[in-house]
Amino acid sequence: MTAVPAERELGTPLLLEAADLRKVYRARGSGNPVVAVDGVSFVIRAGETLALVGESGSGKTTIGRLVARLENVDGGAIRFDGADWLALSGGALRRKRRNLQVVFQDPQTSLNPRMRVGDQVAEPLRVQQIAPRRELAARVARLLEEVGLDPAAAARFPSEFSGGQRQRIAIARALATRPRLLVCDEPVSALDASIAAQIVNLLLDLQRDLGLAYLFISHDLPLVARVADRVAVLYLGRIVEEGSPAAVFGRPLHPYTAALVSSVPRDGAGEAPPRIPLPGEPGSGLAWERGCGFAPRCPIARPRCREETPALDEIVPGSRAACFYPGELRVPAL
């Protein structure tokens, strides 16, 4: 177990503790198995935002789905809200599920186009038998107001709303059971920056008012810098770096993080410093037998990196990285 002894000392109770999660997809026929998530451990404290960042094949979306129990793990354990989350079933699972809800990238596909907005927001209340039937309408109205919509929206259909409004509806539905943790998978990446900012502000307001914790999955580093308390950078199914956004983005320890940060356009009108180019593209998740998964693309890889797998170790207080040469590759400055 690589999970985070230092984190426990901070006092806030752990809401979720994921240990050594593993997920393998086996293609039909004779294809090689794809290791989507490969020994990932992290914790989320009550009221906190942990961001998962990474590119295609990093496993960030799969981790969200494992945490939400939308898919089964092939290994590892999750403790959530005081229970062995993956062992729960039946009524115990249904009751605990109230505390963990999901918001997806595209409300277009997560909302039912043929169902009125009010019925969709009320659905978790009915399924969970939280509110008696006669109170449903009032509860729905309050939820819609909470996410900045007119309660009259309840009588309309999703297609009558813009993308940003649909995401508000999805958030209202997720909030219906008063969860403690929201898994948000790219919640604003389908939206214009102006509308994305509105939704992000809503998530921040809800966190402040309701004490929500977020598992915030995103490819957008500047956005993550703004919303996250801690950030984990994933590459080919493994966490390669973890720490506060200021530390991870300000002084990356892992060369992959440095390359990611260098590909974000810099602020200000001055001349841009060079990017760290990476050969090839983010991998397809094919299993490697030994060595660091990033070594084939790493600008500073040495023979050792192809022989041994670096562990995710604390390098400086509060920051962990899985690299034999942490901090060696700097983000170019002018």
Place this chain on the structure above:
Amino acid sequence: MNALAPGAPRRDVSLLRVADLRVEVLVDGILRPAVDGVSFAIERGECLAVVGESGCGKTMLGRALLDLLPEGARRSGAVHLDGRDLSGVSDSEWSKIRGRRIALVFQEPGAALDPVRTIGAQIDEALRRDGAGDPAGRRRRAESLLAEVAFPDPARGLSEYPHRLSGGQRQRAFLAIALARDPALLVADEPTASLDATVAADVLDLLDRLRRERALATLLITHDLSSAARRADRALVLYAGRVAEEGPAKSVFFEPRHPYTRALVACVPRLSDASAARRRLSSIPGSVPDLAFRPRGCCAFVHRCPDRFAPCDVAEPLLYPAGASLARCFLFDPSRGPGTGSPR
């Protein structure tokens, strides 16, 4: 016909000059202006970024240049390519111009590539359209095009099928097909929106290089203000189908004048915000007015504008000089605005 002949570009006129372009699209059976009197020019080798929220007319503007408008849409206004007026040309001539002088690059190249034919066959088809050459020569040319777009292992790439390629490789392959006909202008509609950040930066670097090496002009339609600020020469900010601000890209994005541009730029979080964790973002209240309910007789942005003052409700602003740019805002109207040029 001369203007279409490759190798005979005229240097005395802009590559593309668009004047008072209007595109009306059918909304519930009624024609509504998605693009409403837009004028601009692109010089050879120049990159013009077109930004604005969804529904402001960005994509429709690009489509109008290629005559790829939706069913029932109507285009008016003047489009001059190499000094030649394209308003009256026939459909068959349009299709010659399209692809030959102006090429389109989409967000998702997978959808634009033929899934059942190799990349080599698709480049070859483009090469054959402009006159044959022998097969061996075309093959060499196709391979050199893939090399030019930095496709890994070009010789092998020719025999690959699109589904076997990564997103970045598909975008490169699609660019090679577009370049086969040696266009002068690339209309790139969100060319990197579906790519990972590091791959997207590679593709944008490639577009920059093609621009320098081939003097290939680019109309970059994007929601990514940070990249537009870095890579474009000039920028056009569209709001509700009209130009809200236009000018050198650095001025538009780093010293925005129009309240809309300023609000749009302020919405984008920055990496240096890491120490500002959990602070609310700047946002623009409301949304772009629906096509069917565009305000008339007032500024289109008035309902969302933090700087609204008396004239905004009763008249439509023109484009006024504002710093190095032009801004459609009464703040810069010398006859009535506060006249400062630096609001608030």
